[in-house]
Amino acid sequence: MSATDDPHLGTAEQEPLGPPPVAPLRENWHYFTGNRGAVIGLVVLGLMVVTAVLAPLIAPHDPSMQYRDALLVPPAWTPGGRAAFLLGTDALGRDILSRLIFGARYSLVIGLVVVTLALVTGIFVGLVAGYFGGWIDALIMRVMDIILAFPSLLLALVLVAIIGPGLFNAMLAIAVVLQPHFARLTRGAVMAEKSREYVTSARVAGAGTLRLMLVTILPNCLGPLIVQATLSFSSAILDAAALGFLGMGAQPPTPEWGTMLAEAREFITSAWWVVTMPGIAILVTVLAINLIGDGLRDTLDPKLKRS
Amino acid sequence: MTAVPVLETRGITRDYVSGGMFGGARTLRALKGIDLKVERGQTLAVVGESGCGKSTLARIITMIDAPSGGELLIDGERVDIARDGVSRDLRRKVQIVFQNPYGSLNPRQKIGDVLAEPLKLNTAMPAGERRDRAMAMLLKVGLKPEHFNRYPHMFSGGQRQRVAIARAIMVHPVLLVLDEPVSALDLSVQAQILNLLQDLQDEYHLTYVFISHDLSVVRHVADDVMVMNLGEAVEYRSRDAIFASPEHPYTRTLFAATPQISVESIRDRVARKAATRSQTGGSAGQIV
């Protein structure tokens, strides 16, 4: 006798439920857009991505083109400015606006590469530490603690000094420095989820260690990791800019914002626009990403669920 | 000819050691020697309050944790997971359904995949056949085909519990351990799930170890009843015998604490209250 034919069983739909279920993505979008700061951040970042992608079409000049007759020209709206160079030029006569536009590419790529590297290694390390516990966990976490004990920029600087200056090496160094944050988060989330009943159920169903770690537990730890990834994005940009400022990151003539700041050091009082413009660009980008990160955290935090 | 009991335990104990490095190690004996025997097709109910060790016992029977002492026999064979691990065949024989319908399903896994997973892990069935079997089981427990691709949070507690039960019987176990399967459910849903469990037991000749703290549910489902308190089995008899005349003082305390739902007892209570009120003079009472 099949259970569904039996009239006494009743269909499982008869139970009074809460509000009708909404697809998770749509629900998250609804909460995210409720946060005005996050939406503004998203718009700004979107503009930045578009700018970076369409850089060759948007930029008025070539970023490495030096106009010998237009050295240190102030911005167009100030006395002495020229309409051709909206934000002025630097000491070698290069248009600052064009350099900023192309620099957006570098910053976004830096953020992406660094975060991807840090995320992948951090997750792997954190998974192993959280799942196995015991001395493996202790060993791994002590190594992470050692990395975290150093001021992040200093450590990145030392690493770059060892492996040599350059943009790619700078990204590698920053990834190493940021990775413990991901490892810690993953470890904490794994330890919390490990004892949940659905993990035990999977084990009773016959799942082995690798499957439990990667397929069962990991997808449930992604929330805080996503938030950390967005915040690390802005950290990466800042650190790369700092390394560039110190001459250990992107080398001139690369139009990376930090490097631009480094070259303009001597002009802080005499030609303020050469320093201020890249600084503002970094500020706006980092602010936008942080707003997005905050918005994501509020959205993904189950304790803040409003319904 | 006596059949081999599906489940038998002899003197199962379980200790938890806490402390250690900097303080004295303390041993907590959660199970103090449990003997039980369950025949094929029967239901053993384990009753007790929190801390009595029933969940610990459930985990040992399901071979999630190893006992500290004693013997566990499944289908007549001795099982020692600390020494031998758990073989695939053994895994298929015993499955478990947990109490909390909101924790026992992976929030990131679709229902269809939840049901197909035990087949994927324990058999060499091709994907198409796994899917068909999963769908058939989904319908059998009273859900609809469109539920196959949904996520757990879109279902109610009762529906999730159905999925958990379906998952447990996908590999056709001989023994199903049910750790308070209906305690977190509403009354009407509870009735549906109990009916479902009964149908499945009849159809698949399942043996149940049913853990509960609710005596009315136990009375409805059990053949034998074991009452546990502080790690010991204080009473272990057939259901009719226990409910007719409970012997152990703890069992009697449990029975006395269980609310009575007969109209007569309600009438008595209301009458008593009215009498006390008229004695103390009026319904206003005193504000201290």
Next chain:
Amino acid sequence: MPLLEVRNLSVSFDVAAGQFFAVQGVDLSVDTGEVLAIVGESGSGKSVAMLAVMGLLPPIARVTADVLRFEGRDLLAMSARQRRDLSGSEMAMIFQEPVASLNPCFTVGFQIEETLREHTSLGASARRARAVELLTQVGIPEPEERLKSYPHQMSGGQCQRVMIAIATACNPKLLIADEPTTALDVTVQKQVLDLLLRLQAEHGMALVLITHDMGVVAETADRVIVQYNGRKMEDTDVVSLFESPKSPYTRALLAALPENAKGGRLPTVSAFAVGAEAQE
């Protein structure tokens, strides 16, 4: 005049899918010294209705009612300040998870005295004395020692007693208990329910008991309201409810009780064709 009077209460929430009504058109009234049980399953809106009365719902909830009066005073017309003065002193509420309802960072004594500090003008030593008196009243042994305990050091039953002590600290006229014993063992449940009834009788307090357990209703209630899907299905005295329930939903609930099972199968709610059950 009833102590609490509610007519046509509706509570709705703005969620991603639109507007969702948790409570629709519920009437109820509670008299002084009465024990009212509100029975329903999950999704019936029983907790939400009482949270609305206490003013404890989040801002996205919209509460409307024709009448929402406590002791003749209109709750909806009151300012937030006046409402806060009421809750804790004249109207109190205790919840389902006793250990989670207490702040883990503060001692039990601190939390009891907090209520007293908020609603009374007692000095520090007077508050302490009252706290000890309250703990004795709820049956906690060695009350002076217990004042210094933290919630995690106490059992579920003891924490619930502490919650009851906090709730009754200012001798409220109305106590709302939202599933107070669901998370507790059956022997502890009996003790806590006995305690609630004893306090209720001694202080002439009205008690609203929200539960899904018909056994609790049978043992404690004077009157019963049955809710389903946000609407009221039945409103009667406890004997009539169990003896001759009028609403098909109530009959279905009672029939689904394992105690009432005749033979092997339990009849389910669908067997009584609840379907589009209209408000009674």
